Amino acid sequence: MRRRRFLTGALGAAAAATTASAASGCGNLHSSDPDVLTFMFRGSTEERDVFARAVDVFIRRTGIQVNLISTSVDQYATKLQTAILGNSTPDLFYLEPTRTMAYVTNGVLADLSQYVDATDLPVDDIWQAGLDLYRFDGESIGKGPLYAMPKDVGPFSFGYNKTLFEEMGVEPPDPDEPLSWDEFLDRCKALTGDRDGDGKTDSWGNSVNITAELHSYVWSNGADWVDEDARTVTVDTPEFAEALQYVVDLREKHKVTPSINESEGLDGYQRWLRGQIGFFPVAPWDLTLYRTLDFDFDLCPYPTGRSGVSATNVGSLGIGVSANSRRPDRAAELAMFLSCDPEAQEIIVGQGQTIPNTRTRAKEWVKDTSIEPQNKQEYIDIVEDYGHFVPNTRTYTPEWLDTFFTNIQPVLEGRQDVGEYLKATQPVMQGFLDQGYDQLRIDQEANS
Amino acid sequence: MSATTPVGPAANTPPPAALVRPGRRSARASAGARTSGASRPPGRGRLTRPERIWGRIFIAPPVLGFALFALAPLLFSCYAAFTHWNGLSSPVFSGLTNFRTMAGDPQFWQSLWNTLFLMIGIPIGLAISLALAIALNRRMPGRAAFRVIYYLPGVSSVAAISILWQWALNGDFGLVNELLRMLGIDGPNWLAEKTWVKPALILMGVWKGLGFSTLLYLAALQSVPRNLLEAAMLDGAGAWRRFRHVTLPMLSPVTFFLVVTGIIGGAQMFAEINIMTPTGGPEFGSATIVWYIWQQGFQNLKLGYATAMSLVLGALIFLVTAFQFYLNSRNVFTVE
Numbered sequence: 134m135r136r137r138r139f140l141t142g143a144l145g146a147a148a149a150a151t152t153a154s155a156a157s158g159c160g161n162l163h164s165s166d167p168d169v170l171t172f173m174f175r176g177s178t179e180e181r182d183v184f185a186r187a188v189d190v191f192i193r194r195t196g197i198q199v200n201l202i203s204t205s206v207d208q209y210a211t212k213l214q215t216a217i218l219g220n221s222t223p224d225l226f227y228l229e230p231t232r233t234m235a236y237v238t239n240g241v242l243a244d245l246s247q248y249v250d251a252t253d254l255p256v257d258d259i260w261q262a263g264l265d266l267y268r269f270d271g272e273s274i275g276k277g278p279l280y281a282m283p284k285d286v287g288p289f290s291f292g293y294n295k296t297l298f299e300e301m302g303v304e305p306p307d308p309d310e311p312l313s314w315d316e317f318l319d320r321c322k323a324l325t326g327d328r329d330g331d332g333k334t335d336s337w338g339n340s341v342n343i344t345a346e347l348h349s350y351v352w353s354n355g356a357d358w359v360d361e362d363a364r365t366v367t368v369d370t371p372e373f374a375e376a377l378q379y380v381v382d383l384r385e386k387h388k389v390t391p392s393i394n395e396s397e398g399l400d401g402y403q404r405w406l407r408g409q410i411g412f413f414p415v416a417p418w419d420l421t422l423y424r425t426l427d428f429d430f431d432l433c434p435y436p437t438g439r440s441g442v443s444a445t446n447v448g449s450l451g452i453g454v455s456a457n458s459r460r461p462d463r464a465a466e467l468a469m470f471l472s473c474d475p476e477a478q479e480i481i482v483g484q485g486q487t488i489p490n491t492r493t494r495a496k497e498w499v500k501d502t503s504i505e506p507q508n509k510q511e512y513i514d515i516v517e518d519y520g521h522f523v524p525n526t527r528t529y530t531p532e533w534l535d536t537f538f539t540n541i542q543p544v545l546e547g548r549q550d551v552g553e554y555l556k557a558t559q560p561v562m563q564g565f566l567d568q569g570y571d572q573l574r575i576d577q578e579a580n581s
Numbered sequence: 582m583s584a585t586t587p588v589g590p591a592a593n594t595p596p597p598a599a600l601v602r603p604g605r606r607s608a609r610a611s612a613g614a615r616t617s618g619a620s621r622p623p624g625r626g627r628l629t630r631p632e633r634i635w636g637r638i639f640i641a642p643p644v645l646g647f648a649l650f651a652l653a654p655l656l657f658s659c660y661a662a663f664t665h666w667n668g669l670s671s672p673v674f675s676g677l678t679n680f681r682t683m684a685g686d687p688q689f690w691q692s693l694w695n696t697l698f699l700m701i702g703i704p705i706g707l708a709i710s711l712a713l714a715i716a717l718n719r720r721m722p723g724r725a726a727f728r729v730i731y732y733l734p735g736v737s738s739v740a741a742i743s744i745l746w747q748w749a750l751n752g753d754f755g756l757v758n759e760l761l762r763m764l765g766i767d768g769p770n771w772l773a774e775k776t777w778v779k780p781a782l783i784l785m786g787v788w789k790g791l792g793f794s795t796l797l798y799l800a801a802l803q804s805v806p807r808n809l810l811e812a813a814m815l816d817g818a819g820a821w822r823r824f825r826h827v828t829l830p831m832l833s834p835v836t837f838f839l840v841v842t843g844i845i846g847g848a849q850m851f852a853e854i855n856i857m858t859p860t861g862g863p864e865f866g867s868a869t870i871v872w873y874i875w876q877q878g879f880q881n882l883k884l885g886y887a888t889a890m891s892l893v894l895g896a897l898i899f900l901v902t903a904f905q906f907y908l909n910s911r912n913v914f915t916v917e
Binding site for chain 1: 665667668669670671673752753770773774775860861863864865879880881882883884
């Protein structure tokens with residue numbers, strides 16, 4: 134009898150352990166309690182703390198419970214994909230705009246249009262461009278029902294180190310009038326030099342992060358990655374080649390950016406933080422850190438190529454609601470709250486994580502000259518006027534654009550001719566773009 | 582004396598222990614089996630009914646676990662490989678499309694080639710770890726400390742090791758190039774040059790695996806029967822011949838184990854690549870097959886295609902391992 138009791142106990146313990154581990158393995162991503170929402174998001178520790186504080190306000194105000202599931206940036210996409218695959222999609226989750234088409238087509242996202250129409254929150258005050266990123270009519274982004282609320286819009290502005298400009302005796306750029314490429318190169322040359330007299334260059338005019346910044350040079354030179362319908366890859370145009378050549382020459386010919394070896398030691402970002410770079414992108418999510426640096430900085434427009442019009446990209450992250458959520462109305466309420474509620478915006482913007490999501494709040498924010506950057510209007514101009522969205526937000530899969538950067542290293546090192554590279558890469562990119570549309574058609578049919 | 586000749590004190594006197602190949606052993610083993618019937622474990626008939634039931638209950642969890650978490654996914658992946666599946670909605674049967682795509686996909690072949698290339702590290706690692714094991718097997722001061730030091734990478738996380746080596750291989754300030762500079766060599770930009778990224782990863786892989794293989798070799802060295810070595814010595818064999826004809830054959834089961842697990846592990850290399858060269862390296866130079874599978878499945882929403890590649894990878898690993906077992910049945914020595 135004693136032995137039987139032992140065996141039963143052991144078996145029970147094993148079963149309990151199995152059940153417990155199975156339950157913990159699910160991570161409770163999908164709450165079965167309709168009164169509890171699960172919200173999966175990502176970011177730096179500071180960013181996660183800020184959003185958790187804003188969610189606390191929502192909980193206090195509405196009495197709705199919210200379970201937060203936060204992950205590191207690296208793990209987020211895989212974890213979300215796995216949750217969707219396992220049919221345990223969280224009620225709310227951060228949405229990369231490059232995923233909008235795929236998630237809508239495959240029924241992952243709930244249509245938020247009805248909730249937006251019914252809410253008292255100032256949704257109409259949100260940047261139109263931010264909302265358009267999450268509209269999809271089955272063919273094109275920017276049209277049709279709304280599938281996510283923008284958590285933020287991230288204008289990728291250009292900035293400059295005011296202290297370095299003063300030290301090198303270089304005239305600072307005009308906040309309203311963009312420099313031409315030639316003028317920009319002249320400033321960069323004047324900023325590049327040996328400040329401490331040890332015979333080594335220790336300040337540079339610029340440092341280009343090719344994947345993030347090539348867009349600006351391409352667009353401002355009148356070129357683009359794809360045509361208007363996002364069906365044909367257009368990287369093999371002379372304007373595109375000229376833009377890429379200009380960026381390559383900044384380092385290889387004019388030596389106004391750190392060399393490859395110098396970038397390996399300390400990349401452009403680290404050198405900017407140390408005050409060694411004249412011009413550098415200043416995105417809103419970096420402002421909290423930049424304000425602690427021991428040099429002054431401000432914003433200016435990106436230099437312009439042939440078109441004479443400055444250009445840069447606007448990033449964004451959305452907050453989507455699962456189509457399988459038991460309480461999509463409450464989940465939509467939280468998404469809208471985080472996107473545009475004045476109190477939530479106060480917390481999020483106040484901590485320097487994003488620019489304001491609403492026009493009204495932005496007007497106030499721009500007037501505040503007590504903190505850097507002084508020229509905050511530049512961010513607003515990008516969102517309202519000259520910002521573009523990265524082209525893979527308009528296509529079904531991002532593979533075609535990734536391909537461009539996979540083999541670009543020899544070009545950046547001057548070992549391969551720019552024209553040759555673009556000519557060879559265009560058909561490969563086109564192949565992947567076409568495959569993406571084939572995939573869209575198959576998925577549409579399968580889900581119809 | 583050839584490597585295949587059993588070593589013994591005299592030709593007509595059976596040695597207390599002898600080196601034999603498994604093929605030769607089989608006759609003796611079957612003869613032994615005929616005479617050992619009395620000591621056979623009790624069969625099914627000896628168990629009472631409740632014992633049989635409890636036995637089944639106790640083996641049920643791992644069997645169910647295997648069925649649920651290994652067999653079922655395996656069977657599903659066999660099906661998924663023949664579908665168009667994006668991982669967001671249900672798979673749609675697509676016949677051999679994924680396999681045809683694979684055949685014409687240069688990145689698939691490139692990543693397969695990269696994976697094979699990185700396995701160059703296996704023989705290099707084995708040779709170095711054997712040398713280390715021999716050194717650590719001798720009496721010398723600080724021997725225990727050295728054993729711990731060499732094993733440390735084995736207990737460190739892959740992520741930490743990858744980040745550490747990312748610094749060490751940095752083209753500008755990395756430790757590797759600093760050491761080369763001391764020798765008057767201007768080191769390459771390891772992780773940013775297509776030519777050097779694979780050797781760099783091999784270097785790291787060898788360093789990482791050294792502790793584990795050294796430990797196994799050390800254990801194997803210590804289990805070489807002394808009487809065999811003494812017998813060889815009496816036959817006039819010098820240190821090198823004793824090592825070549827006694828010790829080395831006695832290490833072959835460990836070598837076999839390390840080669841098999843090394844190839845299986847090498848074929849599944851992922852975390853190091855994803856951390857050290859997150860875009861698959863310069864010009865796709867370091868993308869391993871598992872990294873490419875992950876990229877296609879999770880980044881590009883081609884889970885059906887990724888599953889098809891996984892299936893091919895699984896089949897390749899199976900074939901290579903089976904071939905190794907076949908070779909092993911002819912070459913590995915054991916003691917009777």
